[in-house]
Amino acid sequence: MSRLIKSIFICMTICCVMLAGCSNSTTSPQNNKGSAQSNKEDRTLTIGMPVDMASFDIHNHNTITTEAIHVNMFNYLFKRTEDLEFKPDLVDTYKLVNDTTWEFSLKEGVTFHNGDPLSSSDVKFTLDRVSKDQTLKENSQYKQIKEVKVLDDLHFQIITDGPQPALLNRLSRIGSGILPKKYIDEKGWDAFLKHPIGSGPFKFVEWKRDDRLVLEPFDKYYEGEVKDWDQLEFRKIAEDSTRVNELLSGGVDIILNVPPNENARIKNHDGTDVTTSASNVVGLLGVNVDKEFPTSDPKVREAIDLAIDKKAITEHVLKGAGVPTRTRVTPGNFGDHPELFNTSLYDVKRAKKLMEEAGYKNGLELTLHAPNDRYFKGKEVVEAIAAMLSEVGIKVNLDFMEWSKFTEMRNAGANKELFFAANGNSLFDAATALDVYTTERAQKELSYSNPEVDTLLAQANSNMNPKDRLEQYRKVQEIVAEERPHIMLYLQSDSYGVSDKVNFKPRMDQMIFAQEITKK
Amino acid sequence: MKYFIKRLIQAVPVLFIISFIIFSLVYMAGDPVLLMLPEDAPQEDKQALREALNLDEPFHVQYMTFVGNLMQGQFGKSFTYGQEALPIVLERLPATIELAFAAIFVATIISIPFGIWSATKKDSLGDVFISGGAVLGKAMPNFWLGIMLILLFSVYLGALPVSGRGTIFHLILPAITLGTGIAAQITRLIRSNMLDILHQEYIRTARSKGLKEFLVIYKHALRNSLIPVVTIMALQTSSLIGGAIITETVFSWPGLGQLLIQAINTRDMAIVQASVFVVALLVIMMNLLADVMYRFLDPRINLK
Amino acid sequence: MNAVDPLLQIEDLKTYFYSGDKVIPSVDGVSFHINKGEIVALVGESGCGKSVTSLSILGLIDSPGKIEGGRILYHDLDLTRLSQKEKLQIRGKEISIIFQEPLAALNPVFTVGYQIQENIMVHERISKKKAKAKAIDLLIKVGIPHPEKVYQNYPHSLSGGMRQRVMIAMALSGNPKLIIADEPTTALDVTIQAQILQLLKEITEQQRTSILFITHDLGVVAEIADRVIVMYAGQVVEQADVYSLFDNPKHPYTKALFNSSPKMDQIDEELTAIEGAVPSPFEKPMGCKFHTRCPYVMGKCKSISPDLEENNGHLVRCWLSTENAKSEVT
C-alpha cells in the first residue's frame, strides 16, 4: 500500500522533471524545431487540407480534394493540362473508329509501384469495375461505357452506349485512375485499400486517418523520379484558423481554402503568400418552381435575381474571391457562354416593381435552405442574400441544415422555395453542368421542366460535332438564365496559402500535382 | 475482489440500457439506405439492401439483432469507410486516450501545488488569485482558449507546433487546453480538502513530532487529500472525452472526437454507434477503476 | 514558590484568539510549573483553556490564535521566543503530546509503525532498519502484543486502547522529558483507562519523565497526579498537591466539580451538573469569572477580580478564601 503511493509519488516527480525539461527546451524552440526541420522536413512537402482523403476506392467517392491527392498516385489515360486541354497521359495514341468505338494504345514501360507493368487488362479491369457496379458513386459518370475490348497488352478499344463527345473528359477525371488488376486479384480489394498501389509519381507510405497521408517518390515513375522531395504529406486540418496558423508557423508548405479574411495576415507574414485561381464552382440559388410556391411566378424569380447585388457579395463577402456570373458553364469548361460570364443583373427598383406586378406589394415570405459549414463562406453569402432580399420586401427564413439532411431533403424534393448550393463540374464539360435541367433530374428539387431544354441537351450529349454541340449548350444556358430554375450568383475562386520555400501554381481543376511543385 | 465482481455485474444491465439508447437513436434517425446508395439507385436495390439490413423488421426484432451483433463486436459497416465500424473506432482510441492522459497530467501538475498553496495561504492574495483563476478556468470555453494558445505559442512565439499528432511538443497545447478545466476543478477540490484536512488532529500530531511544515503538508496532508482527487480524476473521464471532441477539432488531433463529428455530419450511424458505445464502456471501466482505487488507496475502507 | 527542580515554568501566559474584531482570551495569565518526574493534572471544564495551554507549550497555536504574553521556560529556554527551527527540535524530542482521540490523531493513511518510526527519524540520525527496530521495541514497551504485526497495521484496524498505546509509544519515541497527555483516557472504557493510567505511571517512574495530565475527570486525577491545577475561564483558580486539594478544595468551582463528579467506578460523563454554563468566550464577566455560577457570590466578586493567593502551598483565586485567610490571621 505504502509502496504503491510511493511509486505514484515517484512517477509524478519524474513527470514533473520531464515536463520541466520540456518547458526548458521549448523556450528555445526555434533552433530546436529549426534543426529538426532543416535536416529532415525540408525535403518533405506538406500540404494542409481542410478534409481528410475520403478513401482509396477511387470509384466510390466524389470529392475533389480526394482526387487532388489521388492524381499523385494514379495515372489517368488522359491528363488535363494547366490550361485544361487534354493531353494523353498513359495513352500514347488514340483514334475514333466510329461514333461509339474509340481505340487507344498505351505508352510502353509504365509500371505500377510494385513493379508490375501496366497493360490493357488493367484498363479493362478499372473501367469495367466503375461502369458495371451500380453501387459505386462514380458509376453514373461511366455507365456510358458499354465494353472495353483488350486487343493486346498495349492496345484496347472502348465501346460506348451511344455517341459520347465527352468521353475524354470522363477518362481524365475522378474514377479513371488505372488500378493494378494483378495486385488486386491476388491480394483482394481490402488489401488494396490498406496498401494501395498505382503508377503515379508517388507511392503510398502510410495513412493515418484524420491525421495525414504520407507518400514518397516512386523511383521508376515513367516520366522520371521526383527529385525535389523525399516525402509528400497531406495533412488534414479542418479548422480554418488552425490551417492558416500552421502555414504561418512553418508546419505546412501549402494550404487549401484560405478564408478571405486571412488573406492579409498570410500576405503580411514573412515567408508566406496567397495565390488564387479561378475554379469552376458556381454559387447559386436553386429555385423550386412548383405551383404551390410563389416562386412559380417568373416575375418573383426575376425580382429575386434583380434584388441580389452579386458584385457586392463577391467584393465584400468573398473579399474578391469570386466573379459574378449568370451561367454555370464558366470559362475553362467546354460549352462556356462568355456573354453570361462576369456580368450580373442588379436593379432594386425594377425588382420592387416586379414584386408589385406579381401581387406581392405587401411583401412575401420565403424559405431559403442552406447547408451548414459546407460551402466556401456559404453562411455569410446566405445571410447577405437574406438582407438584400428584405430590401424588396421579401422576408427570408433561413434554414441552415446538416449536410446529410440537406441532401436528403433535396433528393426527396422536399425543399421549399430556395436553396443555396455551390456546384462544381469535374467533367469540365457543359454536359454535367446542364444535366440538372433535364426534366428527369430537375423534377424533384426544382420542379422544373422545359421540353426545349430536354431536346437540346439530349442532342448535345451525343453530338460528335463540337461546334453544333457548343451552340446547343449555349442555347440552354440562355434559356436557364431567362427562366431561372437556378439563380446564378458567382464563380468562386480558390485561394491557396503558399510558403515562399516552394513554387506552386494552383490549377483551375484544383488538382495538386506534387511533381509540378518545386523547391525554391 | 467480491466487491469488484459485484460492480462488474452491475455494469451489465447498464451496458444493455446503453445499447438500447444507442439503438433507439439510430432507429429514429430514419432510413440509412438513402445515404448508403447513390441517389439514382433503383428501387429494387434499395429494397434489397433494406431487407439485408433487417430494416423492415419491427423495432424489437431489429434491436435483438443489434444486441446479437454487438456481442460479437459488430456495429455494421461504415458506409464512408466501407469497413466494419468497430476497428475504425478502436484505431482512433489511442490518440484520444493519449490526449486525455496528457490533460490529466497537466491538470495534476497545475492543481496540486496551486491547490495546496491556496489552502495553506488561505485568504492571501495568492489564494484569491488561484481561486479566481480556478473559477475563470471553468468559465472559459475550451475552444477559445485553444485558439488563443495557438496564436500565442505557435504563431507569435513560434515555440510549439500548431496542430497534429506527433512529438511530445504536439501534445503540449492540446493537453493544456483540455487540462485547464479539470485543473480548475481539481484545484478547487484540493483546496477545500486541504482546508479540511489541515484542521484534522493528525496534522497537529505530525507537527507535534517536530516535522518540518513542508513534510507536514506534502506528506501527511497531501496524501489524505489526494484520495478523493484520484477518484474524481477517474470520474472525469466522461467530461474529459467530451472536452476532447472540441480540443481535437481545434488542434486537428486525429482521435475519436474528430471521427465522431464527421460520422455525425455524414450520418454514418455505424461509426456513431460504435464510438458512443466504446466511449460509454470506457467511462464505465474508469468509474469502476475509480471505485476500486478509492478502496485501495484509503486504508479506512476494508476491501471485502 | 517551592520549586525544587522545575522542568517547565509557565509565567503569566496569555494566549488569545481573534475573531473579526473580537478578542477571546482563552488563556489569560496562567502561571504554574512542572517539576522533574512529577505528574501534574490540569483540571477544568470544556473551554476553560487547558488544551490551549498545552498547545501553547509546544507552540502549536494556529492562527487566529496567538501567544500574546508571558513566558514558558523549559530549563532556561523561553519556548515562546524560539525560532521555528528551534521549536521543531523541542517537539517530539523534549516535549511530546498524547491527544485525547487517537483515531483522529493518527494519520489514517500511514501504518502505525511508520508513524512512530517517523518521530524517531526526525530527531535521530539513524538507519531505517534501526528506527524500525526501535519502534517495535517501543510497541513492546507500551504492552502491545504481536508488535511486528501491529507495526504494519493502519490505525483504523486497531482497538481504541491499542491506538492510545501506539500514541504513547509515539510520544515516548523521542525520550522526552515532558509528556503532555491531553485527556488520554477520556475516549476509552474504564478497564482500558486503568491500564493506560498504569502505563503512564510506570513510564514516569522508569524514566523520570514529567507528565502534564489534562483531564476533567477528578477520579483520574486522584489516581495519577502529584499535584493539581484547576482552571476556569482561562485562569488558574486553584493549585495544590493532590492530597490537600482532595481533602480541602477551597475554590467554589473546585467544590462544585467534586460534587458533580461521578464516582470512580461509574461510567465517565461530561461534567454537566454544575449550575449554569461556562460564560461565553466573548463576554467574560467582570470581576471573578465564576461569580455568575457561584453559590457563595458576594458583591465584591462582581466587580473586582481576586488574585491567586497562596496559603500553605495551596493557591486559590477567590475572595472567600482571601477573607477567610485574613480572618484566620487576625
Add this chain to the structure above:
Amino acid sequence: MPSLVNETSNVKSFTTRKRKTLFSQIFKSRTGVLGLFILTLVVLIALLAPFISPHDPAKVDITATLLPPSWVEGGSAEHLLGTDNMGRDLLSRIIYGSQISLLVGISSVVVAGLIGVLIGLVSGYYGGWIDNVLMRIVDAFLSIPNILFTLVILGIFGPSLITLILVIGATNWVNYARIVRSEVLSLKEREFVKAAKTMGVRDFFILFRHLLPNVVSSLSVVSTLSVATTIILEASLSFLGLGIKPPDVSWGGILSDGRDYLATHWWVATFPGLAITITVLGIILVGDWLRDIFDPRSNIQNDI
C-alpha cells in the same frame, strides 16, 4: 471534548447563529455579491434588449464589415464594440445574444430538473427494484459524455432552439435524479416522513409536500451551476456547427463565428467570449455562495 478545534468552531457557529437571515448572508460573501450583481445585470440586459440595443442585431451591412470598436483607430461611435463579418453591430448582437444564451441555459435546466426531480423522488422514496432500474438508467446516461450525447441527437434531429433545449434537458437530468435520490434516502428515515407515513398520508403528498421542499436547497445549487455548464455547452455546440442557427443570435454563435477572425479582428470573438466568461463566472460565484449557505460541508460537485 475540550480541544482547540472545538473552541474555534464554537466561535464560528456562534457568529452564524447570531445573524442567519438570508439577506445578511448574501452580503457576507463578497464574491457572492459580485456574482449576484453580474447575474442581475445579465438578466436585465436580456430583458431590456429591445430598449437598450443600439441597432437591429440582424441588420447586415456588407459595406461596413469588421469595423473595430469605437476606441480603436478606424472604429466609429456608431458601433461601440465594432461590427462582425457581416457588418452587424456587435454590441447589439451580444445584447440580444444574452436572451438566447440565458433562455437555453435556464429552460434546459428546467427541463432537466423536472425529469430528474421526479425520477429522483420516485427512485429514492420507493427504493427496491424501481430504484434499481432507475439507477441503472442513470448510470447508463452518466457513462455517455453529455456533449457527445447532445451532438448525436442534434445530428439526427437537426438543431433548433427547441430541440437544443429539450436535448440538453434530456441528457442533464441524471444529475438532479442522483442528488434528489440521495437526499430522499436520508430524509425518508426522518421522523416527519415516518410520521406522515404512519398517519396514512398518500405517497403523492409525501413526495411533493414533505420531501420536495427539503431538497430545494441542494437543487438550487446544482441548477445554478448547470445554467453555467449549459451556456458553455451551447457555445461548444456552436463551435462544432450544431448550435443555434441564424437568424437567432447566441453568444456561442457569435463567438464561434468570430473564431476565424481571432488573429485579424480580435474583437469579434473577444467580446462574446468575455460575455460568456463573465456570466459563467457570476453564476459559479452565486452557486458557490448558495452552496456555502445551504450546506457548508456539502459534497455537491459542479462538473463543468
